[in-house]
Every structure is written in structure tokens, then in C-alpha cells.
Amino acid sequence: MAAVYIDNIAYEMDEKLNLLQAALSKGLDIPYFCWHPALGSAGSCRLCAVKQFKDEHDTQGKIVMSCMTPVQDGTRFSIHDPEVTAFRKSILEFLMVNHPHDCPICDEGGECHLQDMTVMTGHNYREYRFKKRTFRNQNLGPLINHEMNRCIQCYRCERFYTDYAGGDDLHHFGAHNRIYFGRFEDGPFKNEFSGNLVEICPTGVFTDKTLKQHYTRKWDLQTAPSVCVHCAVGCNTVPGERYGTLRRIRNRYNGEINKYFLCDRGRYGYEFVNHENRARHPMLHQKEKRFVSISMEEAKQQLEQIATHSRGLIGIGSPRAPLESNYALWKLVGKENFFAGVDDNEFQIQQTIIDIFQNGPVRSPSLQDIRKADAVLILGEDLTNTAPMMALAVRQAVRNQASKISRSVGIPDWQDAAVHNAIQDKKGPLFVLTAAETKLDTIAQESLHAAPGDIARLGYAIAHALDSSAPPVGGMTNEEEALVKQITQALLQADRPLIISGCSLNREVVESAANAAWALQKKKTDVQLAYSMMECNSFGLALLTNQSLRSANQTLDAGHADTVIILENDLYRRGSQQDIDALLNKAETIIVLDHMTHSTTERADLVLPASTFAEGSGTFVNQEGRAQRYYQVFIPEGDIQDSWRWLRAMEPIQNDTLRRWNRLDDVISALSSEFPQFQPVKDIAPTADYRAAGQKIPRQTYRYSGRTAINAHREIHEPKPKDDVDSPLAFSMEGYTGVPPAPLIHSFWAPGWNSIQSVNKFQSEVDGPLRGGDPGKRLIESNQTAAPAYFHSIPDTFQATEEGVLFVPLYHIFGSEELSVQSPGIHQLAAIPYLSMHPQTAETMNLEEGDLVEIEGIETDIEFPLKLDISIPPGLAGYPAGLPQLKGAAFPLFGTVKRMVKEGRISSPHD
């Protein structure tokens, strides 16, 4: 630590930092544009200028940029010196030469860092009397709006997009005062993290186009702390609502997870909440009339009747429903009658993963741990598409070993451009072994595409090379042996090696990753093992039950039950049409609780409208095993409520457990006491009784407008805000206005800091954890002393045959996930059905690029155009996983493909 004097006051500062970051950490306000805590210093904007003095007698001093000045003991600076204050003001005046005066109609207004900095520097009168510079804007697709005239050329967008996120289609063009940031032609950004530009941009060049479709001023949004539902990473978000419509998602800083960024699926997938196919009222299936809406009371009576007359209930849980609702169903139907509503293969993999974490010696890392890893092996997972933010974390991890080079010549880590110049394109060890090409291949030291079994074989072989007591793998080629050796050495040389696998392929891949991690653990102390999962609460559901969906058949067959309660799930995504039909046909009564209508609700006798993440509160467990609370953002129209609330009516009156649950805390405390592994869940956030200075925490901002008029079309009197019994948050603008405990931070704002940059006022130090610690609690810690037996199920080498192909699922950030694809923007960018194979494989089947093919065993009207892809090993065929069009079309493991024959149709170029 160093003593630094700022305006003659001594501060203890960290020498590893630059002066700007250190000063912000001390709560001092120095304005800035181009610096960003995740991107480091660039020295471009010159706004963070301060005066540096040689010693206490120096009155002259010189202007230096605080972002480019290292913290050094005994140095003296002034932020408020008149000369430097005037200099900073002039920087704003320079920017205002060309910045348009469109604040009143700018989407960024009220949340604009440029506005804040203008006010902070005191610039208010502009002497410029000439014409402004103008640019042409680009159409950047459905997610991001482009307004280049507002650009202040801080270079943050390009530095984030290219240097941090690995994108290659956003650049600066031109020179002098005509620098243009954009793509080389119109079109959507190709990088999965492009949405962060709307927060990275200090003004309104890149703004959220989905918000623009239903724009409202940022201060008029009602917000609550939330957790993303579009994959298992559990990024923290702030959804915003106005007039009953969810308007946007913004990042919520969590130092252990997403920090400043979100992926585009997470940011833009929210619009399913506003979808017209939402279930908003209970619906009863009446044969002749199809579905009829019934009242909430009628629905409760129906539930009670069904429960009374039923021979028995079974419950099918959901990996996208919160723990509380899953637990309520578990409690209602009983442990032996509760089944995981997930695909059989995925279920097996999940159970294996839980077992590996519960009984193994290697821990699962947070995203922050991943960012700190210095050697990474990925087995079978296309992270960019299955767990995008994990891929972004890996992109940072590969810089860790390389930045030893820049450190060795004395370049501090924050001096971003210099670090890049010094390390150039050198990357730390990353090995990517997947079924087909992935985006991380381009930064990998080695990447290999192989059949799932062969990926597992390599994983097993790496384990054996690390520890000879791990089972050996026979029949390896020389190339494979060499690769195993290279990977093994890199893992052994690293300080914080990390192995990543996941649910994309099969159990063997997952087991081989565990073997490798366990073998490595015998040699090293700081080993980590991450598994990506598919949905926001996959981990939580897998902890709750070990009964598969398939086994529900037996319970129904045995006649112990005749009523199936399906929780927030479209089962036709979980198996083939045939299998799910067979299962549901066995039930006399089907109750579906969900927020969407879909093929499964079509089969229901009773549909109950459940809340989405924005309309209810609950707990998800992410792939790390971290339980996180999300909170209701707004009160929806209709009879929507949390699923657990609906389920209460089905409990026999004499039991009186569920019926006593009135608040979320009641469910959580029951869950925590029933399951030891869920005990920490009650501690992840304050209970609903929590009050800050005696008050609830308002969901609405200081400046929330129209409170007294917002309901005037219905009722002239201002209604009393609805009470929220589930949380210490209030549907109001009144209440505690200070910084709440971290799990309850629902928006980032501080006096003078209206943009997302205000997050620095909420962190214990800039870029560090939120004050009071980042929210969320890990439910599983590894047992360091455990010595589980190695897995042994080593597959045989894959041999391509002429009889058919091995089908492998390929994942798409847009399309593979059920909820986000309902959002119009994402829907527009989503993958469409295809089948991809190596040209060699296609040749043996007499197929060509673009041929429409059919797959034996899949009954569907969908046409699969053939895509040739040299990255896929011969003998394999890739298909897009999870697309809505392919629902119910369960792909066989192995099968034949042939050209589709269209009857009575002559194909013409005009088709």
C-alpha cells in the first residue's frame, strides 16, 4: 500500500492500481470516459486529468491523466486545481462540438454517462459556431440501435467488442475527427456479447433496440434484483417494467459471476414475458369448447376436487422453475412420486455431475474463478452457445499466462493497450475438444473435433497420464498420445488449471473430465472442475430428486397414481412425441402450471398461469451450485401467481403444511430444514421482514413519474401499493433510499452518477465485490480429502461406417433455448433446422450441400437442408439442438439419412 496525497489529504492506495481506479475506490469523483474497470486504461479521452505536484512546495504542478498514472508512495495530486478543472471542462466542450443536442429524444437520456460527465465537469456554454459533423447510421439488426452522430470516440466499444469479447466485426474506420465505429456493412453483430455495447457506450450511440420498441424513460422503470433464466450460469440482471410490460434487461454487477456483462440471449431473451401466448387465467379443458377461462376461485375448487378424487398424484418438476415451486410439488406428491422433467440423457449426466461434486475432491468454480484460471481444458462443450458467459470468462483466462510477458517488462495489468502490444496474439493454454468447430477454437492452443466417445477417451487418457492409477485407454493414435502429453504438461505447469465439460454430449465425457480433474488434484492444489448445465435451475432440480422422467411411467403403470401435475415444463421438449404421448396417455388428469402455452398445456385438463421470473420471486441454483434469489419486478395482469401458491389448494386439508405457506420465506424455511444441502438457501438474502432504517426498499426510482396518474384510466384515486409479502422490496417509490444489502440492489444510481458507471459506488472497491459481499451462496463444497474411485466406462474408438451416421447435437445461443426464442429479436436471429456433415460423409450417401434430407426414425414435416462442414469428423451428423421446430423429434443416437423425395412436385428455381 502507498500513501497518496490528493488535495492534501492522505489516502492509502494499492500500488497495483492506476490513480483513477484507486481514487474512485476511495469514493472520490474523477470524471472519465475511455477507462473501464474491465478494460483498463487507454489514455484516449483525457478527461481524467489531475494535477501532479513534485512535492508539497510545488505550486505549479503538471497535468497528468490519472488513468495512466500508477499509484506510487508519496505522490501528490489535486483533482480540484483550477487549471485542471478548466482543462476537464474544455474536454467536454470539445466533445459537444459535434455531439447533437438530442438529449430530449435520446434513448440514453437520464442514464447517460456523457450527461453525467458534462454536469460533473461543469461545462454548460459552448463557443463553437460552425457546422456539426454528421455520419450515416447502420442497421445493426433487431437488438442494437446505432446513432453515430452521438459518438464521442472513446473507443470503449471497439476495445470491449474486439479485445475483451473476441468479436471481429466492429471497428473504427477513418481518421481525425471522422472516426466511425461500426460494421463494414449493415447487419447484426456476429458476436454473442454485442448487447453489452449499450452499457459500455458512455452515450447513445449503441442503444437497446428492444427497449426502443416499447420505450420508456429509464427512471420510469420499476426494477428488482433478478437472475437470468436463459442458461445455467445465473448472471445477475435488473429487469425493468412499465405499464405491465417488461421493457428491458440491464446488467446487475455480481463480482463472482457476470460482473459488468451479459450475453445477448440473457439481455434480449426477456420478451417472452410479454408474449401473446402467455397463460394469464386458469383454463379448464372442456371437450366440446376446448379451453375455457375460469376464475381463480373456480380453479382452486377444481384443484381441490381433483386432489380429493384422485387415486394418487405424481409431480414432474422443472429445471426452469424455482426451487420453491419444485419443492412445493415435491412436498405435495411425496418424494417417490416426484420426477425430474428433463430429457433422459441429460438427467443421467446431471445426476453424475451432482455425484462428482458431492463426493469428489475438486470444487466447481465461479465465473470469477474461471477468469483467473491459467490453463483450461474443455471437453465436449461449445461454451459460447451453451453457457456464453462462461466462454467470455475463458476468453479472459487465456490472457493470464500471456500477461506474464507484459508484467516481466514492467507493464501494469491496467495499461490495456500496452499489455496487448506486449503480448500480441500470444495466448495461455486452452484446449478445446468438441464435436464440431466452436468459436473458442480460434484462441485455443489446440482444438480437436471428434466423436463424443473419442472426446471422452482423450479425457480418460489425460487422467491416466496424470495419475497412472486412473484407468488406461488402449488403442490411441500417435497424434492423440502427443495431444494428451501436451495437455497434461500444460495442466501440470499451470497454477490454477481448470477443466470444463457439460451436458451437451454424454455421461462418459463428463466422467472423463472428473477423472482428469481428480488425477490432477493429486498433483496440484488449486484444481477446478466446471460443468455447464442447460437451464437456470437444472442444478437445483437435480439436487432435489434422482428420479427420471422415464421412471414416472412405472408409477403410472402400477396404478398408484392417475393425476400428473406438470410444473413449468413443455414435456415435448424432453422426449420424443411418442414417448411423451405414451406417458401422458396413462394419466386420467393432467394439470399444467406454466407461464407459456405450448404442446403440453394443450394436453392439460387444467392449466394454471404461473409467474415468470419477472412476476414472482424465488431461488435458482446455477451450474456452479450457487443458490441465488430473484425478485418479482411487477404485478402482472390476470391471475398469474407463483406455482407453489397454486399447489397449496391440492394439499389434503388434514396435512396442513403447504396450506400454511403464505410467504416465500415459509417455503424456504421448510425447504432449508427438510434438506441439509438446501440449508444455505435461507441465508442468501434478507427475509421479507427485513427493513432498512425501518423501511422497505422501493422498486421505483426517485424520479418515477406519473405515480398519481398511472391508473387514472381505471380509477381516479391513487391506489395503495400492493404489499409484497415475499420480499423487503415495495411496489412503490417510497422507502429506503440508501444502498440496500447486495442481494436487494435493484438498480444502480448515485448522486451525479445516473449511468451504469455508478456501480463503482456500490462496490467495496472498484472491480471488487459488492459492499457486504456478492449475493448468492454455494450449496456444495468439494470434500478435499475425498478419494472416489475413478470412472471406468471408457468408450470404444468411433468408427465411421456406411450404414449410417452418429447424430450429435449442436447448440445455438439463439434458438436452442426455449424461452428466449419467443422474443421477436432473438427469434429473427435464431438458427433454423439443418443437418451438417463432413463432405466425405455426404459423398458416401450421395448427398450435396443444400439437399433436403430426412432422417430415419424421425416423423416430422421439417425439412433439413444439408450443410457441409469440414470441422465435423466423418461419420457424424450435427443437428441444431432445442429448436422449437424440432420439438418432439428425438434424434436417434445412430441412424440413416437420405435425400427427401417430394411427391408430385418438380423442383424449380422459383421454389
Added chain:
Amino acid sequence: MERPLTQNIRQGEAPLNLEQYERAGGYQALRKALLTMTPRGVQEEVKKANLLGRGGAGVATAFKWRFVPLGDDAPYPKYFIVNGDEMEPGTFKDRLLMEGDPHQLIESAILCSYAIEANIAYIFLRWAYRKSARLIGAAIQEAYQAGYLGENILGSNYSLELHLHSSAGRYICGEETGLLNALEGKPSMPRAKPPFPQTSGLFGQPTIVNNVETVCNVPHIINNGSDWFKSLSKTGDGGTKIYGVSGNVNNPGAWELPMGTTLRELIEEHAGGMRDGYTFRGALPGGASTGFLLEKHLDLPMDFITMNKAGTRLGTGTVIVLDDQTSVVGMMKNLMHFFAQESCGWCIPCREGLPWIEKVVHAIASGKGKKTDIQWLERQCKLLGPGNTFCALAPGAIAPLQSAIQYFREDFESLIAE
């Protein structure tokens, strides 16, 4: 008077080919250095000679070299770059050397590379110097064939690759670190220092960038010694200097003269005095990015220290003469246009400030100036001063303007009054 740098240059004649250059004593310095001197020894000799960089900044060449790690543990590869991106307005001295004696440049480049044990060298050439490119390209080929370049040069065990790179053509490419980015194929924007190129330069490796004229001195220092070199100069800064004069003089051109020659001698003797009907009013001593000298400065020796004391810089030593028939404000308008256009666009004060300054100067020149404009310009000149911008482009750009307002304020005022 000795003119080592230009001794082989005959006006109107083709430059010496390899054989002729060798016959004139060429590649002897290289032979001497490679076979009898250590790299550190070469550095020592250059240090003793007090060779100051001729690109404009006047940094001691040996001082710059000193920070390059030497020996077996040094990073590999290391780069030596000759900066031939001569784009300073009014400056044409390096062109003289490159077109006039390309082998001297190549020998110099090899010698300097040897002094820092560089493995790869580049000549970074201004895009418009097509003739230089042709001549240097041919000379490099000859040098490779003769074994002065490539593996194991002259049996010394020292190897060097030399490449010629023609710039994509922006002023900022001549800035040391902007040049590195340009050479890496990136937009030419300067880099922050530290880290200095000596530790992290081209492709992140130790790198030295020296001006053409600077390096061309090195073979002569090696051949004749540092004492001889210092004796060439009239002042403490060693050696000769290629001075040039442009403007309304009778004989504009460039001449190799002792360092410290006066402006009067330059204009009156070598440039043949002012053209008839034109009177001397002032001069920019070293390209566009230096401040004015006036009549009272005519007898000052033109070296780095004296020029700094006179409130300007020696810069490139190629003088632009201002006469009484030429509009100062018009000259400033042209210069500001150049600098505003050549700003790379990286930092705000330069990117936004220079075009605004250009517009105001243009307004004054076209009779649309406001009374407050002069004060405003003076304020901008302070804002764009050294340290406030990312690199030296903006401080250089405002140097002539600042001194023009200081010395010729009435010219600005009269246009506004009209």
C-alpha cells in the same frame, strides 16, 4: 569543410551502386564494427560523439539505444527501424539522403542494428517517396547478394534481415509508436509511453526507431571516431546537419553544413537571399511544427539547445521562410488544415480541438473572425500543450500558431477589424 553524409551525392547523377559505393570507402565502417567492435563498443563510440536524433526531438541516440537489452538472455527477435516517413511539411532532407546515397543508408541500418543486436530491420518509408523506394529496394538486393545482409554477415556470426516498408501514408505514421502500429498492420495511432519501444516495441519486442539522417551519421563516426565527429560541429551538438530552406528565397534547397550554422548564413549564403520584392519576416526553423524565429534570431546558431532557448525547436532543421508578401494567417490556415487532417483521432483535444482551431483561423482569414477569436486561440494553444494530449502531434501543431499570434498579432487583428 567536410560533408560526410552527402559526400557521394552529385546533383543530377544517379546514386552510387554497390561497387562504386565500396570504392568510395563504403561498407568499411560495417566491416570494422562487425569484425573488431562489440555492439556495446559501437554504442560507446556513438555516445562519445554526442549524436542527437535528427528526426526533430534531438534525443541522444546512444541514450535511446542503452535501454535495449543485450546479450544471450535478451528477448528474440529484436527490431531496428529506420524512420524514413518524412512527412513534416517543408522537410526534404531525408529524401536527399535516400535518393542520393541508398547504400549509405543500408550500411548505417546494419551498423545500428548491430549496435543493439537486432535480428530484423525495417526501413519505414514515406508512401510518396517512390524513387527512394526503387533505389533502396535495388540497393537492398545488392547488399544481400554481397553478403552485407542475411546470415553470418562478413563471417562475423551476426545475421540481419532488412525489409523496406512503404507507409500507407499518414503523418502520424512518422511518430515513433504510431509507426510501430502501422508496421504491425494496425491503424497508426501512437502508443502510450512507458512502456518504451526499447522494452516493448514492434510486435511487443525490443525495438529502436531512428531517423534516416541520424543513422547515416553512424558509419562516419565508426570510421573516423567521435572526436572527429564532434569537431565537425560549431557547437556542442556533434556532427553536421542537413539544413534546408524553402519559401520565397532565390535558391531553395538542402545543404549539409556544420551543426550550429546560423539562420543568416543559411538564407543569405546558401539559399541566395530573399527573392526580389520580398522581405524576410520570420521563419519556422525545422518544419511546420516549430515556432517562429524573427530577424533578431538570424545570428543564433541553429542547434538543439540554442533553438530551445529561443523558444522554438530545431526540429528537422529545414527552414520555412515567411516573407512580407505572404499572409501569416493564410499560412496558419494551411498548417492547421494539415494538422487537423493528420490527427489520428485517438485523443479528444487533438481530434476535436485542431479542426475547431482550423475553422476559427479560416474564419479570421476570410474576414469572418470575431474579436474574441484571438484570445480563444491562445487558450486553445495552452489546452493542446505538451502532456495534455496523448502524443506530440497537437503540441507541435499549435507551436507555429502560438508564436504567430505572439509575433504577428496585428496580422490577426487587422483581418478581424476589417
